[in-house]
Amino acid sequence: GCSSLINLPKILANISSMMILNLNSYFNGCSNFISLLSDLANLFSLKTLDLSGCLILRSFPNKLANLWSLQTFGLNSCKNLISFPNK
Numbered sequence: 721g722c723s724s725l726i727n728l729p730k731i732l733a734n735i736s737s738m739m740i741l742n743l744n745s746y747f748n749g750c751s752n753f754i755s756l757l758s759d760l761a762n763l764f765s766l767k768t769l770d771l772s773g774c775l776i777l778r779s780f781p782n783k784l785a786n787l788w789s790l791q792t793f794g795l796n797s798c799k800n801l802i803s804f805p806n807k
Contacts, residue, residue: 725743725752726752726753726754726755727754727755727757728756730757730759732757732760733757733760733763734762735763736762736763736764736765737765738763738765739765740766740767740768741766743770743771744770744771744773753771753776753777754777754778755777755778756777757781758782758783760781760783760784761783761784761786761787764787765789766787767789767790767791768790768791768792768793769790769792769793769794770793770794771794771795771798772794772795772796772797773798774798775797775798775799775800777795777798777800777801778800778802778803779803780801780804781803
């Protein structure tokens with residue numbers, strides 16, 4: 721699992737062809753994940769983003785509202801989320 725992961729490595733933002741980013745803690749154990757990089761807005765091909773169960777996830781940068789290809793988005797049980805784009 722990735723239980724010690726609290727932020728995504730910046731290098732992931734350079735993989736523009738990425739279609740699925742699954743950090744669902746129920747499967748991967750990413751329960752300590754705190755925030756997303758605004759650079760992830762460069763993932764133009766991203767179709768699925770699952771952050772379900774990331775219990776201490778706090779922020780979701782405004783730039784990520786520009787993920788136009790996104791079709792599936794999971795935030796179940798993200799009870800500490802305090803910042804979310806309003807677009």
